[in-house]
Amino acid sequence: xxxxxxxxxxxxxxxxKRTSNGSGASVDYETLAHFRYELRKFQAFSASAAxxxxxxxxxxxxxxxxxxFSNGVPISVGDLAQYMLIRHHTAxxxxxxxxxxxxxxxxxxxxDARRVLVSLTKEGERRxxxxxxxxxxxxxxxxxxxxxxxxxxxx
Numbered sequence: 001x002x003x004x005x006x007x008x009x010x011x012x013x014x015x016x017k018r019t020s021n022g023s024g025a026s027v028d029y030e031t032l033a034h035f036r037y038e039l040r041k042f043q044a045f046s047a048s049a050a051x052x053x054x055x056x057x058x059x060x061x062x063x064x065x066x067x068x069f070s071n072g073v074p075i076s077v078g079d080l081a082q083y084m085l086i087r088h089h090t091a092x093x094x095x096x097x098x099x100x101x102x103x104x105x106x107x108x109x110x111x112d113a114r115r116v117l118v119s120l121t122k123e124g125e126r127r128x129x130x131x132x133x134x135x136x137x138x139x140x141x142x143x144x145x146x147x148x149x150x151x152x153x154x155x
Contacts, residue, residue: 028152035149038142045138053127058084059098063128066104066120074117076109092116103127 043057050060065083066075075083081091095118098104103124109115120128 031152063124074119076115
């Protein structure tokens, strides 16, 4: 699969396919396809890395959400559900499994006993740090390709 070059040409030398969508605006299907392909490769990399760390991709994403959205304070299970775009009961089940893995801890909110707060354990911090380092390296590696693919869409 070739990358796009300046002027809308792919690495194979073919001109990027652009078609009108009926409203006069053109759609660059080749760029969109290449971009989605690169995202899927990153997702496959991420899933494999999570698996090697003994986590599912959803568990990895939950650790990242708890760390990234918490500003250093525990977040509620409801907030976790919102950040992950999942239903509350699904987040509860996820937290249950992650608590058994000893990567998350939970406690009842002292201000509102209806809320359950979650935070990373030392083990969760360790696994997330390791995963985040290799994800940042991978993003640095694919960043230039993604930037090239996004350029034609900025016009």
